Amino acid sequence: xxxxTDIWVNLQGLTTIRSSGxxxxxxxxxDGLQDIHSSSYFVFISVAxxxxxxxxxxxxxxxxxxxxxxxxxxGCNTNYFLLNSLYYFFTKPNAIIINIY
Numbered sequence: 117x118x119x120x121t122d123i124w125v126n127l128q129g130l131t132t133i134r135s136s137g138x139x140x141x142x143x144x145x146x147d148g149l150q151d152i153h154s155s156s157y158f159v160f161i162s163v164a165x166x167x168x169x170x171x172x173x174x175x176x177x178x179x180x181x182x183x184x185x186x187x188x189x190x191g192c193n194t195n196y197f198l199l200n201s202l203y204y205f206f207t208k209p210n211a212i213i214i215n216i217y
């Protein structure tokens with residue numbers, strides 16, 4: 117019932133806007149709000165991609181350090197691979213979920 121009332125109120129508002137000649141003002145307001153929305157969405161996507169790239173770089177750097185460390189010092193503990201896989205396991209899904217949007 118409320119949806120029908122909302123539609124009716126909006127249709128009455130359209131006739132009021134048209135009769136008073138305020139279309140230009142509303143178009144400018146809508147364009148301004150749409151510009152703000154587009155720019156904030158672009159910033160959100162850019163930060164998400166930056167986080168994903170940073171996560172990949174940290175993970176690759178850690179893997180390289182551990183690999184070369186194990187080659188230079190063969191008696192080291194290999195739990196670093198477990199740490200790296202856990203880090204990758206918890207941060208990679210966040211970057212993937214962000215890219216869904």
